[in-house]
Amino acid sequence: MLVVENLHVSVENTAILNGINLNVRAGEVHAIMGPNGSGKSTLAHVVAGREGYTVTSGKVTYDHADLLAMPPEERAREGVFLAFQYPIEIPGVSNIYLLKTAVNAIRKHRGLGELDAMDFIGFVKSKTKLVDMDEQLLYRAVNEGFSGGEKKRNEILQMAVLEPRLAILDETDSGLDIDALKVVSNGVNALRSKDRAFILVTHYQRLLDYIKPDFVHVLAGGRIVKSGDAALAVELELRGYGWTEQQVEA
């Protein structure tokens, strides 16, 4: 589904990613771990299409199409979703308005008609249960005055409503207490399917106690220095990141 080949990315002439290779197939869950500054979030943002990054070489294909050539909205309409580490607050626009606009933009892209208002509300409300979210938050301004946990749940709610094929969760676990982490993880697990792939960007192994990955990659210095299965995450928790980088240098 997603193939990243020898991806080099720089920001303001500073190289951040130095040759990433990654192959994500439908149904798989990949965890990308690594110390701060290793380039994890940059990878997530480049895949989602954020401006300000320069791809100096390499390519990213999504269902064999050149992902980097698409504007962010087209990627989203094609099924790429990024759950933000710091979800944006938009006072003045309600959650439900944003969801309706997003869903209909995606439906239009797929040649489908607009959803009937009542059907839509019912559909969204059923998804709020997935993340144990108060329905009233749908009518509040997007993320405004939400607690950290509510913001992250709201990201997962958006994901559940938009039904992406490739979901990237950028440090979704950061700043969550254990209860919120469980809720968010349950939401993600409920969305796992053979047609959908996940990339979990995380600093800590904690999230992986609740969402079991198929693959774990360690990113350091802008490269994947080690890949393995879920056991690698446990080893990282015990030994830290240092040894993985030393292995590469040796």
Added chain:
Amino acid sequence: MIVSAELKEHYTAQYRAIKAFMPGKSLHWLNDVRDKALATFSASGFPSPREEEWRYTNIAPIERKRFQLPSGAPALIDRDKLKPFQIEGAASLVFVNGRYERELSVLPEFGQGIVVCSMAEALQSQASRVQQHFGAAVKKENKGFLAFNSALFTDGVFIYIPQDVKIEAPVQWIFVSTGADSLATTRNLVIAEPGAQAEVIECYLGPGESGYLSAAVSELALADHAAITWSKLQCESGRGFHFGGLYAEVGRYASLKHANFSFGGLLVRNEVHADLSEGSECSLDGLFLGTSRQHVDNHTRICHREPNGFSRETYKGILDQRARGVFQGRIIVAQDAQKTDAEMANRNLLLSSDAEIDTKPQLEIYADDVKCGHGVTVGQLEEKSVFYLQSRGVDRESARSMLTFAFANEMVEKIKLPALRSLIQNELLAALPRTDIRKEWL
């Protein structure tokens, strides 16, 4: 300033021609007021950019015109254009070119000693009440547009609310202007006795594309513990000139909640002045929008004269194309006004490189134990917010329009009355450039 003799002659002739038909023409005190006001205006003319308070707004285009007070048969207006502005359940007084139109108005019986009528009627039936308050809130600032208005007003709204009485339904007035070079000069007076409460809504609209002048002055006498919610919706025509000033005298522990939505007009000046007393509460909210070559000037002044006053002010501006906006907000805290709590914010969104804003918040604090603050921002849409929406499948232009709307709608959502909120949203969407917001989804 040098007032052109021709300008002076024009408005003096207007005054003379219409004097015999002016409301309250048999009241000596009012004739005195009008005569003095005309003399003042003849001496000083319209304000000039040399005056500090008019520094950023040159009203030469108004000076060059020779506006005409209405004469002859009332102008016909399209009722379909008026209807959406008449809020369901509200009393509404409709004026066309500054003249009351009973036929178009909806005026129920209020009872409880409440008086809601045209100024012309009030000058007959409520003459002593009008005399007692007329000119009291505008005080000695009676020059420029105020003098012009005092001399030439043809009608307006009068509201009297007795002690401890609450007017349940909102009271609305709609000033419609139409016709090239026509002049609508209106004068309003709202008197709230101690503990009285009401919600009032003033709407200005110019359904045509005429270059008229609408010059309105409102005085509000708010006695102790009285509470008024006052909303203004300005939707003048794209070539219309607008001066609208509210002058409020706020009593002890009285409350004024003012919301100012300014969307229309070519050259606009909105003024709000509030003189507060002990424990008064005052909130001033504003949203102004400029596109094309609109010039929108907002001038506010809150004066804390006594201790324990509380004021909050938030004005937001959106300027696109070649529009120009002005915000001048003054907060004065007198020496006796200890324990004042005052905050003022002005946030502006510039959507084009040719748009411009001049913003000047001023705090003048003479007391030493107060909590006062102000903040100003001028900026563009945040790129990270645009990206957030794009990442949800919303295209870039729609994302920008959603964020622009959101910036404005935050002020609209403060309006508690659903029908008014909906009306303002409609007008906002009509006035916003490049918007694809779907009202039915909101």
